Amino acid sequence: MQRHELLLGEKGDVSGDFDSMALRLKGLTKWFGPTCPRCAGGDRAALERNYCPECGTVYALRDLSLTLYEGEVLGVVGESGSGKSTILNCLYYDAEPSAGSAYLAAFEGGEVDIFSVSAQAKRGIRNTLLGKVYQNPLQGLKMRFSAVSNVAEKLIAAGGRRVSDMEARAVGLLGHVNIPSYRMREAPEFFSGGMQQRVQIAKALSNNPPVLLLDEVTTGLDLSVQAKVLDLVKQIQRELGISMLLVSHDLSVVRMLAERTIVMLGGEVVEEGLTDQILEDPQEPYTQELVHSML
Amino acid sequence: MRSEALYNFAFFDEGSKREVRRAILKAVAIPGYQVPFASREMPIARGWGTGGLQLTLSLVGKDDVLKVIDQGADESVNAVSIKRLVKGTTGIRTTEDARAATIVQSRHRIPEFPLEKGQILVLQVPMPEPLRFVEPSEYATKRLHAEKEYSGAYLALFEEIMKFGRVATGADHPVLVNDRYVMAPSPIPRFDNPKLNGSRALILLGAGREKKIYAVPPFTKVVSLDFEDHPFEAESVAGRKCRFCGAEGVFMDELLDEASGLAAHQCNDTSYCSARRAT
Numbered sequence: 084m085q086r087h088e089l090l091l092g093e094k095g096d097v098s099g100d101f102d103s104m105a106l107r108l109k110g111l112t113k114w115f116g117p118t119c120p121r122c123a124g125g126d127r128a129a130l131e132r133n134y135c136p137e138c139g140t141v142y143a144l145r146d147l148s149l150t151l152y153e154g155e156v157l158g159v160v161g162e163s164g165s166g167k168s169t170i171l172n173c174l175y176y177d178a179e180p181s182a183g184s185a186y187l188a189a190f191e192g193g194e195v196d197i198f199s200v201s202a203q204a205k206r207g208i209r210n211t212l213l214g215k216v217y218q219n220p221l222q223g224l225k226m227r228f229s230a231v232s233n234v235a236e237k238l239i240a241a242g243g244r245r246v247s248d249m250e251a252r253a254v255g256l257l258g259h260v261n262i263p264s265y266r267m268r269e270a271p272e273f274f275s276g277g278m279q280q281r282v283q284i285a286k287a288l289s290n291n292p293p294v295l296l297l298d299e300v301t302t303g304l305d306l307s308v309q310a311k312v313l314d315l316v317k318q319i320q321r322e323l324g325i326s327m328l329l330v331s332h333d334l335s336v337v338r339m340l341a342e343r344t345i346v347m348l349g350g351e352v353v354e355e356g357l358t359d360q361i362l363e364d365p366q367e368p369y370t371q372e373l374v375h376s377m378l
Numbered sequence: 379m380r381s382e383a384l385y386n387f388a389f390f391d392e393g394s395k396r397e398v399r400r401a402i403l404k405a406v407a408i409p410g411y412q413v414p415f416a417s418r419e420m421p422i423a424r425g426w427g428t429g430g431l432q433l434t435l436s437l438v439g440k441d442d443v444l445k446v447i448d449q450g451a452d453e454s455v456n457a458v459s460i461k462r463l464v465k466g467t468t469g470i471r472t473t474e475d476a477r478a479a480t481i482v483q484s485r486h487r488i489p490e491f492p493l494e495k496g497q498i499l500v501l502q503v504p505m506p507e508p509l510r511f512v513e514p515s516e517y518a519t520k521r522l523h524a525e526k527e528y529s530g531a532y533l534a535l536f537e538e539i540m541k542f543g544r545v546a547t548g549a550d551h552p553v554l555v556n557d558r559y560v561m562a563p564s565p566i567p568r569f570d571n572p573k574l575n576g577s578r579a580l581i582l583l584g585a586g587r588e589k590k591i592y593a594v595p596p597f598t599k600v601v602s603l604d605f606e607d608h609p610f611e612a613e614s615v616a617g618r619k620c621r622f623c624g625a626e627g628v629f630m631d632e633l634l635d636e637a638s639g640l641a642a643h644q645c646n647d648t649s650y651c652s653a654r655r656a657t
Contacts, residue, residue, distance in 0.1 A: 202525050225512065225533075232537040239536060240529035246539050246605045268540055 104188055105326035106151040106174075106294050111183035113169050113350075116140030133166075133349040143169040145350040146183075151294065153188070154324040158341030158358055160334060160373065166350040167330040168218070171296045173198075174328075175215045176205050187212055189293045210240040214287030218299035220279035223286065226272040230257055230282045233271060237289045256285040260315060277308030284315060288323075295319075295327045301336055313339055334377050338362055346370045388435045389467040394418060398436035398591070402582060405593035410555030411523070412506050417589040421463060428586025430483045430502035431460055437481060437498060437582075438464065444472045445479035449486045450629070450646035456485065474649040486549065488570040490628045490650040493579035495596065501564040503585040506592065508552040508562040528560045531603055539608055551610070554601045555594060563600075569612045569629045574600040618643045623654035 119138035121129045125146065129135065133142040144166045151157050159167045172178035174185060184196035189212045197208055214237075217223035224233050234253035235243070243249045257267050260281040271279045280300060287295055300316065301309040317340060319325060331337050337344055338358055345355040346369065354367045365371045388395065401415035420428040438444065444464055448457035452474045460483065461472050473479050476489035483500040493499055509519045512530035522530065531552045538546045545551075549565035553574060563574055564583055574581065574594055581594040594600060604610035618630045621642045628645055635642035645651035 202521075203527075206525060206527055228512075228533065228537050229540050231540050232533060235536055236529065236533050239532045240527075244532075244606050246536065246607050249536070250540070 103153050104150050104186075104193065105153045105155075106188070106328070107186045107193070108147060108149050108170070108174075109184045109186075111144050111147040111170065111173060111185065112142070112181050113144040113166075113173060113178065114140050114142045114181050133351075142350050144173070144180075144183075147350070147352060149345060149352070149355075151326050151328055153293075153326055154320070155343060156320055156327045156329050156341045158337035158344035159328065159330045159347060160332060160337055160344060161347035162332065162373075165347040167332070167347055168298055169350075171215065171298050171328065171330055175213060175296055176209055187294065206240070210237055211290050212292055213294055213296060214290070214292040215296040216280070216283045216287050216298060216300050218302055220271065220276070220283055223283045224271045224279060227270050229268045229270055230262060230274070230285075231267050233282055234286045234289050237286060241290055252289065253285070256288055257282065259288075260285045261311070275308075277304050277312065280304065280308075280312055281315065284312070284319075288319065288325075291323070291325075293326060295325050297327055297329045297331075299331055299333075300329075301331070301333065309336075316340060334362065334374065346373065385467045387440075387468060388438050389421075389463070390418070390432075390435050395436040398432055401591045402433065402436070402593065405582070405591050406580070406595050408559075409595055409598050410553075410559030410561040410592060412561075412590040412592045414589055415591050417586045420586065422459065424587040425504065426456060427460060427483070427485055427502040429584030429588075429591070430485070430500045430586075431463070431584075432586060433500045433582050433584040433591065434460075434464060434481055434483045435467075437500075438468055438470055440468070440470065442470050442480045443478055444470060445474060445476055445482045445649075446472070447482065447484040447487055447489065447647075447649075450631070451648045453648065475653065476649060486565050486567075487629070487647065488566055488573045490645070490647040491653075492573075493577065495578045497579040499577075499579050499581045501566070501581065501583045503562065503564040503583045503590070504587070505550070506562055506583070506585040506588050506590040508560050523559060526558065528554075528603075531560050532605070535603060535605070535608075539605070545604070545608060545610075552603045554603060556598050556600075560603065561592060561594075567613055567629060568602070568610070569615070571600075571602045571610070572612065576600075620645045620651060623651045625651065625654055 117138050118140045121137045122135035122140055161167050173180040180198055184198055186193045187197055190197055190208055231250060231253045234256055235249040238249045238252060254267060262278060262281060271282050301312050320327060329341055341358045344358040344361050345352050348369050354361060354370045361370060362374055365374050397416060401413045405413045418432060420431055422428060446457040446461045448454040465472055476482055476491040481498050481500060482489060485502045507519055509522055509530045511534050513519050535545050549567050550562055551568045551571055552560050553563050553571060555561045563571060576597050578596055580596055583592050602610040615627060615630055619626050621644050623645060625645055630643040631646045633642050
C-alpha cells in the first residue's frame with residue numbers, strides 16, 4: 084500500500100492531495116438472508132464462494148476496507164455479483180450495510196461513522212457531500228421532469244429556495260456536459276442514453292460534492308458516446324479535483340480513468356494496486372483470468 | 379317506511395362513528411398529518427365525497443345544522459344528494475347560509491363568509507398526498523414526511539416555473555402546516571389558501587378513496603409553499619365584479635354573457651351572492 088501511494092505522488096499528472104483521505108471504509112459487510120451459526124462467524128471455509136449452503140445467505144460484501152484519497156480515481160473491477168455496486172449502494176444509502184463503518188473527510192472531520200448517524204443527517208450527506216451516477220439513468224433521474232429540474236433537485240434538497248440561482252447553476256452544469264440549451268427544458272425520457280447519462284453527471288455534480296460515486300457510467304452506451312462520457316469524467320476530475328469511486332467491469336475504462344484499482348471477487352478484495360501494475364502484471368489467478376479475457 | 383327508522387342515526391353504526399372520531403382526534407393532535415382510517419363503503423361512489431361524508435356523519439348530532447357546497451354551489455347534484463342522505467338518516471336541519479351552519483361540508487371551496495369559532499369545515503379530498511406526483515410509493519412518502527424531507531414538493535413547483543415561467547398550480551397548492559407537515563389543502567383555488575391560516579373554525583379533510591383523515595385545528599399557522607424570488611400569489615380577481623350582487627374581491631366564475639358576447643363574472647359562492655342580494 085505504502086509503495087503505491089508513493090508512486091502515485093510521483094506521477095504528478097493529476098491534481099489532489101494524496102496524503103489526506105477523502106473516504107475510508109472499514110469492515111464493510113453486506114449479506115442477504117437470515118444468516119446461521121455456521122456462516123455468521125465470518126468463517127470462510129463455511130461458505131461456498133460467498134453463499135452459505137446451510138441457510139442460503141449470500142454475502143455480497145465481506146469485511147471490505149478501502150481508502151479513497153483526495154482527488155484520486157479508484158477503480159473497482161470484478162465480475163457480476165462480486166459486490167462492486169453494493170459498495171456504492173451502501174455508501175449512497177440505497178442499501179443498508181449489515182456491518183462496518185465509513186468515514187468521509189468532509190463530514191465531522193472524518194471522525195464520525197456515516198452509517199451511524201440519524202436519517203436526516205444521512206439525507207444531508209447524500210444531498211451535499213456525495214454524488215452518484217447510476218448505471219441505469221431510470222434510477223438516478225426523474226424521467227418526466229425537465230433536465231433543469233433534475234439538476235436543481237439536489238440544490239432544492241440542500242435548502243436552495245431561489246429559483247434564479249438554481250436555474251443558472253443547472254443551466255451552467257448542463258452546458259458543461261454538452262446538453263444543448265434548447266433541450267434543457269425537456270424531460271430526460273426524450274433523451275438518448277448518452278444524454279441521460281450526462282444529465283446524471285450534471286446532477287451528481289450540482290452541489291460540488293467532494294466524493295463522486297460512478298456505477299458503470301459507460302455500460303450500454305455506444306463507443307463514441309462512451310468516449311465523450313469518459314472525457315467528461317476525466318475533465319471533471321482534473322478541473323475540480325473530485326475524488327471518485329469508479330465501479331466498472333470494463334477494464335479499458337478503468338485503465339483510462341483510474342490511478343489505483345481494486346479487484347473484487349465474491350465480496351472480497353483479491354488484489355489491489357496501481358492500475359497499470361494490475362493490468363500488466365496481475366498476481367492473483369482471478370485477476371490474471373480477468374485480464375486475459377480482455378479483448 | 380321512513381329512512382330514519384331503517385338506519386341507525388347518521389347511517390353509521392356507533393362503532394364506525396367511534397373509529398372515525400378517533401382518527402379525527404389524532405389528526406387534530408398532529409396538524410397536517412395524514413391519519414389512516416378504515417374508509418367504509420358508502421351509498422355514493424368513492425371519489426364523490428365519501429371522505430367528507432364519513433367525517434360529517436361521524437360528527438353530526440341532533441342539534442347540528444348542515445351546509446353542503448359543491449364547487450361553490452349549494453344546488454348542484456352532488457351537494458343535494460349528500461345533504462339528502464344526511465338529512466334522511468338524521469333528521470337534522472340543513473341550510474345554505476354558511477354563517478348559520480355548524481358543519482360545512484365542501485368540495486373545492488372555502489366559503490366567502492369567514493367561518494367562526496365553533497364551526498367545522500369538512501373538505502372532500504381526492505388526493506391527500508402532496509408528494510405523490512414526485513414519489514409514487516406510499517412507503518417512501520411516509521418516510522419523507524417522517525424526515526420532513528419536502529424537496530419533492532418544491533421540485534414540482536420549480537418544474538412549473540421552468541415550464542411556464544410561474545407557479546401554475548390551478549388548485550391544491552401545497553401548504554406547510556404548523557411548520558411541520560406539508561399538506562394537500564384539497565383542490566381549493568389558491569385564492570382560498572390564505573383562509574386556512576389561523577382559521578377560527580376547525581378544518582377537517584377526508585379522503586375516502588385514499589383512506590386518510592387530516593386536520594387544521596383552529597388558529598394553526600398555514601403557509602403556502604413558494605420560492606424567495608417567486609412568492610406565493612393567489613389568483614387575481616382585481617377589476618372583476620359580480621354581475622348579480624356587485625361583489626368585488628371574491629372568487630369569481632367567468633361566463634359568456636350571451637347578450638353582449640363578452641366575458642361576465644359572478645360569485646362562485648352562490649349562497650354568498652344570494653345573501654348579498656337579499657339584503
